[in-house]
Amino acid sequence: MKRENAIHGFEKKIKRRDFIKGSAAVLLGTPALWAQTASGSNRIKTNIDHVLKIPKPSRALPGLFPGRVVQMHNAECSSGQNVRSEIVREMFRKTVMTLTDSNMKNSFKRFFSRKDVVGIKVNPVGAGLISTRLEVVDALVDWLVECGLQRNQIVIWDRFDFMLKEAGFTEERYPGIAIEGLQTMDVQALQSQDHSRWLTPDGHHVSEDQFDRNVYYWADVEGPEDPAYLNQHVFRGKYSYFGKLITQRLTRIINVAVFKNTGNGISMATKNLGYGSICNTNRLHQPLFFDVCTEVLAFPAIRDKLVLNITDGIIAQYEGGPGPNANFTYNHNTLYAATDPFALDSICHAQMVEKRRSMGIRVNEHPRFTEYLRYAERLNLGIADPGKIDHIVI
Amino acid sequence: MPFFLVLLAVAAGLFNPPASVTCPESGFYPGWDQSGNVQRFVPETLFNHINGGAELFNEFGFRELTLQRYARKDTEIALEVYEMDRPESALGVYLMKSGRETKQTGIPARHSGGLYQLMIVHSRYYIQIHNFSGDSAAVQVMKELAVRLIHSIPVDPGVDLLERLPRENRVPGSQWIFRGPYGLQPVFTLGDGDILSQKGEYYGVTGDYEKEGELYTRIVVFYPNESTAYSAFQYLSDNLDPFLTVLESGPDFMVFQDYESLYGRVHTKNSTLDIVVRLKEKTDPPIGR
Structure with a gap:
């Protein structure tokens, strides 16, 4: 086992901060102003300042181990699309035990009580190719059950119900465990023009009641007025409501992202929750994009419940993401674990840059693609500075 | 064509x-x-x-x-x-x-x-x-x-757009076409939004070049006329990314330093914007004026 403070590419970035530290220091006063500059001077307003006033409990993000990231590689873990579940299970156990510096039973006790309702947020996009591996979730579920959680206290969830099914997260595979999408979406409706499966006669999305009108990410931009958008996003105004599953039922969250890119950035731990916990998101892509990954995680519904992040890098994708692109997937055979999703994404971003570069992919290392991580650090949600990250490689 | x-x-x-x-x-x-x-x-x-x-x-x-x-x-x-x-x-x-x-x-x-x-x-x-x-x-x-x-599928005329990038010192296979900010994003960040005023109409091409061990990137955008190209240059000048520091500028060019302390140069000539980025040296930019 070795500890690495930083990955090569990210060290460079830190040196670059000398160039910008003068302007950044001026902006430390108000987080909203800092965010505004993080994404450009015309950055639209959000309700982040209101959210930051909500008192933060001691075990909220960045969780029990701020800045600690555990990484384990095993070349035997997968070959092509074939994944060896017994190796995944062992890798999972070792990463968690290394993270907590204790055995699996005590690790459970540090994160959960037996009364908790635990949500496992998976990423089912790119079913079978680049979605969260079932073998990783199997290992997670077995751990929770072995430590005394009832199966009916576990929910495997994502934003879209149909994607969960496509990716193999079914009740048959996980008997007794709830498999829940925050919303439904009828992908056939636009072709058939039959909107009855998602739209009520009075013009509302059938999933409206699955979102909590009292807990919302507000941003001063609206979604377009068309059925396609409403079908996918449930609401179209300036409010992105959190799923009731998250705000009202889950008491703890485990986040199981996939190691993949989105353009020059990554679509891993923070994006899996940032865009997976709320509705009405497409409007946010252009004006806010990565800032959403920070600001949505600042809400107590995530900030105070998220206890563990696993990034599934068994089969990873270095280009063409966040959607699946088989030409750019590879057997990375690596699992990562952290309580701090921002430290985890910092490490993974640097590794993604190195991978992309090694494969001859264009890499634009403009600071804007990692600014959301430094923004999170300034909000005390996580550690982004590689010099402070305790990166443990098994 | x-x-x-x-x-x-x-x-x-x-x-x-x-x-x-x-x-x-x-x-x-x-x-x-x-x-x-x-x-x-x-x-x-x-x-x-x-x-x-x-x-x-x-x-x-x-x-x-x-x-x-x-x-x-x-x-x-x-x-x-x-x-x-x-x-x-x-x-x-x-x-x-x-x-x-x-x-x-x-x-x-x-x-x-x-x-x-x-x-x-x-x-x-x-x-x-x-x-x-x-x-x-x-x-x-x-x-x-x-x-x-x-x-x-009927065959359309071939595409010669990429051939408008100078061949000398060009890294084979590095050419790329873009038509707005999403396509430009992986190449280099010059500013927010449609920073090169392509308006979803005007194509740009880019490629990597290697000269005497120095690797740099060239970006060329084609506009319908000189005045449109000049307007695009003006817009870029007025809205240049805050991580880029202008070192020299004139009515039709500017030289900047980026966040990695590398240099870039923008020049409008005829009906194009010709941009070179990731230069190690500020002097002797490899574009003709």
């Missing part, structure tokens, strides 16, 4: 409705039938199919996606045909999606792919064929599907 003809063709394309392709019928390969109905997506609905990636297609002039699945027993492949407004746009999308090209035998169009996916560019169509299961028996089926489709 002269550039004014390209512009005319772009304008004409805006008023032509999409010409839906006809997917090969069931039985195009023994045992393989269409699975489900054909699906079509237009610019306003594309995000339903590729959420998070539709913006790039739309920026390039996407017109219609035709999606048809084929199956034999438990094995399924999917054909996606993206009709773009021009061959330049189809090639632009292809170059962004394909990465290092891996050739297959017997496909009569530019392509890249392997077991899981084939990517093809032909005329103004960008085509993807997915083999989700990775079943090696489906590879020949994918090729046959590609060949049948390619033969059903």
